[in-house]
Amino acid sequence: KYKIYLKRNHYSRDASASHYVFEEVSKVLPSLHFLGHYDLAISFLDPPHIVQTKVNASKKIEWIHTDWGSHKFNYDLLYKYWKANDYIISISRAITLSFCNAFPGLENKIIEIENILSPSLIRQQALTLSPKEMQNFDGLKVISVGRLSYQKNFECIPHVVKILKEAGINLHWWILGPGQRLEINQAIAETGTQEEISLMGPRDNPYPYMAACDIYVQPSRDEGKSITVREAQILYKPVIITRYATSSSQINSGVDGLICDMNIQAIAEAIRSITHNKEMRNKIVDYLHTHDYGNESEVNKIYKLLNL
Structure with missing residues (x-):
């Protein structure tokens, strides 16, 4: 009965450049009005130019996931597109505050x-056959999931692994996700960690890998509210994240995971600490088993926007 158009755009570290390019490109793209009228059109990741200029919809929404305090941007260029939305969806309180500080005057549009x-769905999908390469390894299993990009900071991982190897820790680190491998491959070659790191590429179902790991690590430079961190917690895995601007909105350090400083030595020390301190690790895992991270009811907020 209700038609929704969802457009996912691409993340850029330089928001001004990204939006300028999309504004120019959108001028030559054909209109999507031939698809008909939609009740709701959503631009799932900025920039929103295509949804704003090419889609026929009663309501238009921009969904924001990133910390705008960490981006370079042209206020005048972006403000007009943000303002044109009926609503702007933020995924966390920290992201809301960051956005409203960057774009004052748009507070009334934020939801x-x-x-x-869905924890039950994630746990069900995790029950498929465990990856053989993880089954056959008897050391510390570490995993990270996400695209290979500047934001995710995965190129630091080989240097972390080198420190842990030199400390006598037998580990293997699996990295799942698409992206450009040149920088991380250079770091792997430089540190001699070819045997300890596997670049797995994208996986439709990463949950068996998460379920088989000992620790989940997100070494990002910035995040909005990392969905993979929540997924790992749902699978009862100790999580380590770096101290980016919004990290405290996702992890209560020492309770449901660990937050460490954003440098190679600190990440290595956090992994070493959670590996050797069984009492702390068990405390975190016990908490995860008793805490409900499900929030399927959030979908009702979308229905409300459609007046259902």
Whole structure:
């Protein structure tokens, strides 16, 4: 009965450049009005130019996931597109505050809707056959999931692994996700960690890998509210994240995971600490087993926007 158009755009570290390019490109793209009228059109990741200029919809929404305090941007260029939305969806309180500080005057358009997760579905998908390469390894299993990009900071991982190897820790680190491998491959070659790191590429179902790991690590430079961190927690895995601007909105350090400083030595020390301190690790895992991270009811906020 209700038609929704969802457009996912691409993340850029330089928001001004990204939006300028999309504004120019959108001028030559054909209109999507031939698809008919939609009740709701959503631009799932900025910039919103295509939804704003090419789609026929009663309501238009921009969904923001990133910390705008960490981006370079042209206020005048972006403000007009943000203002044209009926609503702007933020995935966390920290993202809301960051956005409203960057774009004062748009506070009345903001609605907070967390990333919608179903623990039962995630745990069910994790029950498929465990990856053989993880089954056959008897050391410390570490995993990270995300695209290979500047934001995710995965190129630091080989240097972390080298420190842990030199400390006598037998580990293997699996990295799942698409992206450009040149920089991380250079770091792997430089540190001699070819045997300890596997670049797995994208996986339709990363949950068996998460379920088989000992620790999940997100070494990002910035995040909005990482969905993979929540997924790992749902699978009862100790999580380590770096101290980016919004990290405290996702992890209560020492309770449901660890937050460490954003440098190679600190990440290595956090992994070493959670590996050797069984009492702390068990405390975190016990908490995860008793805490409900499900929020399927968040979808009702979307229905409300459609007046359902």
